[in-house]
Amino acid sequence: MVLGGISLYGQENVNRKIEALMGKMTLEEKIGQLTLFTSGWDQTGPTLHDGYKEDVKSGRCGNLFNAHTAAYNRELQRIAIEETRLGIPLLFGYDVIHGYKTIFPIPLAEACSWDMALAEKSAHLAAKEAAAGGLHWTFNPMVDIARDPRWGRIAEGTGEDTWLGSQIAVAKVKGYQGNDLSDPTTLLACVKHFAAYGAPQAGRDYHTVDMSERVLREVYLPPYKAAIDAGVGTVMTSFNELDGVPATGNDFLMEQILRKEWGFEGFVVTDYTSINEMVPHGFSKDEKQAGEQALNAGVDMDMQGAVYQSHLAQLVKENKVKITDIDQAVFRILKMKYALGLFDDPYRYSNEEREKNTLFSKEMMDHAREAGRKSIVLLKNESIEGRPLLPLAKSIQKIALIGPLADNQEDLLGTWHAAGDASKVVTLKQALTDALPNATITYSQGCSTETDNRDGFGPAMDAAKAADVVIMAIGENYRQSGEAASRSELGLPGAQQALLEAIYQTGKPVIVVLMAGRPLTISWMHDHVPAIVNTWHLGTMAGPAIADVLTGAYNPSGKLVITFPRNVGQIPIYYNMKNTGRPFDAKNKYTSKYLDVDNTPLYPFGYGLSYTRFKYSNLKLSKSTIGFNEDLKVTITISNDGEYTGEETAQLYIRDLVGSVTRPVKELKAFQKVVLQPGESKTISFYLRSDDLRFYTRSMEYKAEAGDFKVFVGGDSADVLEADFELK
Ligand code: NOJ
Numbered sequence: 001m002v003l004g005g006i007s008l009y010g011q012e013n014v015n016r017k018i019e020a021l022m023g024k025m026t027l028e029e030k031i032g033q034l035t036l037f038t039s040g041w042d043q044t045g046p047t048l049h050d051g052y053k054e055d056v057k058s059g060r061c062g063n064l065f066n067a068h069t070a071a072y073n074r075e076l077q078r079i080a081i082e083e084t085r086l087g088i089p090l091l092f093g094y095d096v097i098h099g100y101k102t103i104f105p106i107p108l109a110e111a112c113s114w115d116m117a118l119a120e121k122s123a124h125l126a127a128k129e130a131a132a133g134g135l136h137w138t139f140n141p142m143v144d145i146a147r148d149p150r151w152g153r154i155a156e157g158t159g160e161d162t163w164l165g166s167q168i169a170v171a172k173v174k175g176y177q178g179n180d181l182s183d184p185t186t187l188l189a190c191v192k193h194f195a196a197y198g199a200p201q202a203g204r205d206y207h208t209v210d211m212s213e214r215v216l217r218e219v220y221l222p223p224y225k226a227a228i229d230a231g232v233g234t235v236m237t238s239f240n241e242l243d244g245v246p247a248t249g250n251d252f253l254m255e256q257i258l259r260k261e262w263g264f265e266g267f268v269v270t271d272y273t274s275i276n277e278m279v280p281h282g283f284s285k286d287e288k289q290a291g292e293q294a295l296n297a298g299v300d301m302d303m304q305g306a307v308y309q310s311h312l313a314q315l316v317k318e319n320k321v322k323i324t325d326i327d328q329a330v331f332r333i334l335k336m337k338y339a340l341g342l343f344d345d346p347y348r349y350s351n352e353e354r355e356k357n358t359l360f361s362k363e364m365m366d367h368a369r370e371a372g373r374k375s376i377v378l379l380k381n382e383s384i385e386g387r388p389l390l391p392l393a394k395s396i397q398k399i400a401l402i403g404p405l406a407d408n409q410e411d412l413l414g415t416w417h418a419a420g421d422a423s424k425v426v427t428l429k430q431a432l433t434d435a436l437p438n439a440t441i442t443y444s445q446g447c448s449t450e451t452d453n454r455d456g457f458g459p460a461m462d463a464a465k466a467a468d469v470v471i472m473a474i475g476e477n478y479r480q481s482g483e484a485a486s487r488s489e490l491g492l493p494g495a496q497q498a499l500l501e502a503i504y505q506t507g508k509p510v511i512v513v514l515m516a517g518r519p520l521t522i523s524w525m526h527d528h529v530p531a532i533v534n535t536w537h538l539g540t541m542a543g544p545a546i547a548d549v550l551t552g553a554y555n556p557s558g559k560l561v562i563t564f565p566r567n568v569g570q571i572p573i574y575y576n577m578k579n580t581g582r583p584f585d586a587k588n589k590y591t592s593k594y595l596d597v598d599n600t601p602l603y604p605f606g607y608g609l610s611y612t613r614f615k616y617s618n619l620k621l622s623k624s625t626i627g628f629n630e631d632l633k634v635t636i637t638i639s640n641d642g643e644y645t646g647e648e649t650a651q652l653y654i655r656d657l658v659g660s661v662t663r664p665v666k667e668l669k670a671f672q673k674v675v676l677q678p679g680e681s682k683t684i685s686f687y688l689r690s691d692d693l694r695f696y697t698r699s700m701e702y703k704a705e706a707g708d709f710k711v712f713v714g715g716d717s718a719d720v721l722e723a724d725f726e727l728k
Pocket of ligand 1: 271272
């Protein structure tokens with residue numbers, strides 16, 4: 001890819017300039033370029049490093065994060081340019097995860113749109129806003145596959161599926177970086193957390209990861225690889241160990257896979273103090289040794305740990321690290337600064353006029369609303385008195401709006417909301433009041449998301465009793481998912497379950513608007529409440545996006561990218577499991593099942609309702625046998641049998657029936673979105689090739705094996721039509 005008008009990897013002219021600059025640098029200044037400190041503005045980890053400005057001045061710190069706004073970063077940049085010996089520009093990074101100031105849906109939510117253009121646009125707009133706020137670099141996309149919703153960071157990724165996660169990784173890299181990194185409306189992206197951070201034991205953040213190399217390569221690595229193939233400039237290591245070796249000291253991951261096999265030529269940054277953490281991991285005897293191991297394993301930049309700053313020079317003297325390896329890391333980082341155009345104009349991202357015109361612009365707010373409504377997943381919508389409860393009937397006059405998230409601003413922003421401004425969030429109460437001027441909306445908080453206090457139950461029940469319908473906005477607050485927010489129980493936190501049951505007892509029809517950063521265990525809700533709208537955390541325009549769905553201004557189209565378990569004991573539960581030697585058989589005790597819960601999830605991967613009804617028919621394959629490199633055409637007809645125009649996401653899965661190693665019962669391989677008017681039918685086609693059927697065989701070759709396959713097409717991973725073919 002072209003970064004900054006220069007080809008990133010190998011433009012002679014730029015290489016010569018960098019070499020000339022490096023010729024003037026002392027070892028200490030070189031190590032400064034390998035050092036990244038947080039500013040005092042924000043803290044996204046356990047430590048703060050005092051005196052970062054002094055370090056910038058002395059050339060001992062060449063990069064900062066958690067510093068933003070055009071004016072503040074201009075001043076810091078001025079120090080680097082005017083007050084350091086060589087005037088090398090600073091690189092400014094920040095966790096722009098789902099928006100900078102205008103916040104879009106959390107990544108898990110947005111993935112439920114299955115809309116790659118939307119995902120790319122969110123990244124592009126986030127970059128445009130952040131770059132106007134003085135930033136150069138985002139620590140995103142986070143592409144960790146996660147199958148355990150106890151892990152709070154599941155909110156930050158794209159769910160359980162490797163193939164879908166890889167498509168989204170590409171969309172995000174394109175959206176952030178654009179075609180030219182020197183364009184001051186783009187950001188340098190950083191794919192993270194390398195690798196397999198999304199599989200901590202028991203879902204506890206930072207915990208041990210241990211898996212076979214086959215699972216690593218097949219399930220966890222492809223999204224990182226997809227981001228690298230799409231040209232991502234940087235990679236962040238992860239906190240976890242893998243097979244006994246912390247990722248930050250893992251030469252198998254960084255040298256063998258990332259650089260040798262995948263040809264990555266950008267730079268690798270650690271996660272926050274993860275070099276230092278190799279000491280408590282029990283991999284390094286002290287920080288000095290940790291620094292040696294990190295550099296030798298392929299880490300270029302030390303985030304926040306100050307280990308390189310404190311120990312690298314001495315390690316060079318002792319011949320424990322090679323100066324040529326340090327030079328290579330410096331080269332990679334300076335090259336990125338060139339690509340960003342910082343050597344031409346170090347202040348190009350600090351333009352206050354542009355900042356003023358970009359933040360919270362109409363373009364941002366409109367997109368936040370559009371992305372919000374496309375992320376919503378309708379889980380249940382039963383009929384009451386002969387009519388589905390949603391969309392709200394025009395005849396409804398009195399609505400009781402209940403719950404701690406109904407008139408809440410900050411929690412709707414969700415985890416990692418960067419510099420998101422809670423005061424700009426349009427709440428559900430506000431949005432419903434605007435959307436339904438003729439209805440009376442009585443709001444009652446009822447309880448909080450954290451405590452067991454039930455003092456608010458009485459007024460909430462009074463409001464419910466006086467209403468035609470109750471809308472309950474309940475779920476998790478923004479601190480209950482994200483980093484360091486693992487949970488062992490996945491029910492509604494605080495007194496919300498009790499509140500829900502009390503309101504249900506009033507006998508009024510209840511619609512739950514469920515806001516959370518992960519799938520919650522909502523079996524009781526599913527069994528009792530007629531309508532459930534899963535909205536996740538949708539960001540700045542959450543209220544209007546939800547109101548659009550409740551009123552029917554938008555017909556919900558989201559499909560789950562993560563399985564909803566019936567209870568915590570089923571975890572991990574995901575659609576592409578293996579069959580086992582004793583697959584479930586209700587009549588046979590000695591088969592793979594639980595005594596106390598079904599094997600099936602509450603809602604499967606790919607699931608999501610619409611206000612209309614889609615019917616699948618006529619699944620046809622062009623051939624019953626295909627050769628290697630031959631196309632198989634799969635066609636299916638989808639009809640809209642309901643009363644509303646709607647958008648459906650048709651999903652195609654395969655199963656390889658017999659392999660040299662066992663294969664999952666289903667694997668997503670394609671999807672297509674279709675918009676259908678009431679009564680309309682469309683026949684759509686998918687093309688499968690033998691390349692789509694590849695996996696890591698017994699001998700760890702990545703290839704397809706001849707044999708029998710099933711192909712499934714449907715509206716979710718459980719409700720499908722199926723056909724057979726053979727690869728010969
Ligand atoms: C720790 C998190 O794991 C990482 O995702 C984030 O980018 C850094 N802190 C910086 O805030």
